[in-house]
Amino acid sequence: MLPFFRKKGNGKPKMEGNETTVSSEELLNETSDTEESGQNVDTDLSIHPEWTISKEDQYAFQFLNMECPPLKPNQISLSGISLQEEKDGKYQVTAFIRNSLNKTIKLHETTLVLLDGNDKVLGRKTMDLSQAGEIPGKSSRPWNFTFTEADLFTNDLPAEGWKLAFQLKPSSRKHSLSLENSWEQSLAEKDKAKLQEMVENLTPPKPGEVNFMGLKAIRKENGDLHVTMLVRNGSNKNITLEQIPLQVEDASGQTVAKGGFTLDHFEVKANTSKPWTFIFPQELVSDEEIDLSTWKAYPVQKNAKH
Structure with a gap:
């Protein structure tokens, strides 16, 4: 030898x-x-x-x-x-x-x-x-x-x-739902099934793409705004998000909430979508009447101009 x-x-x-x-x-x-x-x-x-x-x-x-x-x-x-x-x-x-x-x-x-x-x-x-x-x-x-x-x-x-x-093969795994342990334990089975069906019926993100999709926005009695988003990872690698600056627009197109969120080891596995609820406290929400009949929320750059 x-x-x-x-x-x-x-x-x-x-x-x-x-x-x-x-x-x-x-x-x-x-x-x-x-x-x-x-x-x-x-x-x-x-x-x-x-x-x-x-x-x-x-x-x-x-x-x-x-x-x-x-x-x-x-x-x-x-x-x-x-x-x-x-x-x-x-x-x-x-x-x-x-x-x-x-x-x-x-x-x-x-x-x-x-x-x-x-x-x-x-x-x-x-x-x-x-x-x-x-x-x-x-x-x-x-x-x-x-x-x-x-x-x-x-x-x-x-x-x-x-x-x-x-040499890793491009992932052929079907895009699927991923839930944080707290969601897995607290969410009803029928709600999990609805989320899974929705994720499977959506057009998956492009390879390598990470995007956000709004699911639900509710203004609470105390003035807080609860926004549930679907974080969609089209990459064949797991991603970890630590900070997300989010902005919300209501049906009028006006910015009604804006704030930064620090996440604790928030991992989205490869080719999966994970839901998460972001809570804007009242002081970060517009005092004016908000129309949430249609709305959108998206990450923004800290230095972005509006």
Whole structure:
């Protein structure tokens, strides 16, 4: 077997490639809870049980794994170790498969792309990664990925700075309703069903688009204005909204309420729509009579001119 990696002048192993990460939910539809959602995750070395390697390679993998930066929760990454030419026009790419979930994962048939430092695609191949076995939670497993000349678009491969990445398929998942836990627990089943039916019958957002749709606006007796909006995420990635400046216009087209809302970890999953009620206190609502027979609400830039 070829050496897994070349060494620096000081004799220590060297990472020749860079790292790429994907969401575990996008890749495997898997997530795990963490005590702190923003907590970084260090990964421990995990050698495949069928691999027999020398003590020197064991030390080198351990050293390189310690050099890898922490991952965020719910990430899978490929961290490039070495890229070497073998016989018969084959190239062996060695990389860590890193898992930041709390639980074991197993990969299956997946398309991988080889990229240069500018993200130019150098090669592409669909591989059966089930052979990498079960990868424990919070671990890094070194694995060999073989590319042939037929898989590569060039023979001029960089010695360093390259990346191996998962190529995610565009989501074919049907746009669906997503509810915050508080809504899931408090909303009647018939109301959930109505919302789900409405979301499914609406034209979904364009790929990558995030938009807002008004559902209900009610002026309460105390003067507060309750506006329920549907936050629609057409992206194939989860999004988290922290601050939303909203403006409401009534049937006359006049601005009747305007204010900023700070949200606490408000996540809208990929290809879903999530309802939320924004409450404008009386002091942010127009004192004049409001006609809510028709209305619209939308996010505005803080510096926008009207």
